[in-house]
Amino acid sequence: MRNLFALLAGSLFGAGLFVSGMIDTAKVQGWLDVFGNWDPTLAFVMGGAIVPMFFAWQITKGRTPALGGIFPPKPDPIVDRNLVVGSVLFGAGWGLAGLCPGPAIASLTFGGTSNLVFVAAMLGGMALVPSIRSWLEKPVPAE
Amino acid sequence: MQMDWIWGLVGGLLIGTGGAVFLLINGKIMGASGLIGGLVDGSGRNTAAERLWFLAGVALMPLLLYPLYGEVDTHITGNIGVLVAAGLLVGIGTRFANGCTSGHGVCGISRLNFRGIVATVFYILAGGLSVVLFRHILGII
Numbered sequence: 001m002r003n004l005f006a007l008l009a010g011s012l013f014g015a016g017l018f019v020s021g022m023i024d025t026a027k028v029q030g031w032l033d034v035f036g037n038w039d040p041t042l043a044f045v046m047g048g049a050i051v052p053m054f055f056a057w058q059i060t061k062g063r064t065p066a067l068g069g070i071f072p073p074k075p076d077p078i079v080d081r082n083l084v085v086g087s088v089l090f091g092a093g094w095g096l097a098g099l100c101p102g103p104a105i106a107s108l109t110f111g112g113t114s115n116l117v118f119v120a121a122m123l124g125g126m127a128l129v130p131s132i133r134s135w136l137e138k139p140v141p142a143e
Numbered sequence: 144m145q146m147d148w149i150w151g152l153v154g155g156l157l158i159g160t161g162g163a164v165f166l167l168i169n170g171k172i173m174g175a176s177g178l179i180g181g182l183v184d185g186s187g188r189n190t191a192a193e194r195l196w197f198l199a200g201v202a203l204m205p206l207l208l209y210p211l212y213g214e215v216d217t218h219i220t221g222n223i224g225v226l227v228a229a230g231l232l233v234g235i236g237t238r239f240a241n242g243c244t245s246g247h248g249v250c251g252i253s254r255l256n257f258r259g260i261v262a263t264v265f266y267i268l269a270g271g272l273s274v275v276l277f278r279h280i281l282g283i284i
Binding site: 040084 | 148149150151152154155157158159160161163164165166168169170171172175176179180183192193196197199200202204205206208209216217218220221223226227228229231232233234235236237238239240241244245247248249250254257258261262263265266267268269270271272273274275277278279284
């Protein structure tokens, strides 16, 4: 049952990314390119997506998920280095190729070799993170 | 151009509805980087099936819609160096930030989650600067 609704949610997500044009890297870069020929589409996509999610969050209050468990608790409003540095790195790559993780998966079947190269590098980057984290957190040896 | 906005809004509503289904029924936040990343680093091993079914929907639905559109050009670059660098940045960045456009952007902002809003501000600023640098100054993209 969980898998069926996961497939449904993923299908809606994939359909939305496709019809909105967010699988088109030129539209994404066009939105980020405020000094070029600015394309406002992404703002409409973001705005449109936030509306159902806003109502969904309202519904969660005092309830539990239909298939059991609990809703994810709201994280503490703490801004740490990982959040800021990670978002900056992500944004830099997003602008560079015009792809974020969702659209990269949504265009897997028709995005050609370039799309596969991007996804492979993205998966590689994700796989590296636990090692980078432990390297960063390694205590400095005492003199 | 005007049709693009309308389709953007329609697509956005579909994305948000997908997020609402995943939240209200499965009790999960629809964040693409988290769902993928948990499979890559093993942290999502216990929920691997759910993650794979979700991603199957994301990847296969556009394939079903594709014939209706005829030709769809993603305008993706053919520059391997750019693709690898961008992929690594997106992969590493989203895992450090613990979210991307869907998790922090769509799901975070709609909950007025402070971390989601801060992340979104930073990745949009960085994305804008990236386009300025690589397109207008360096002329790579």
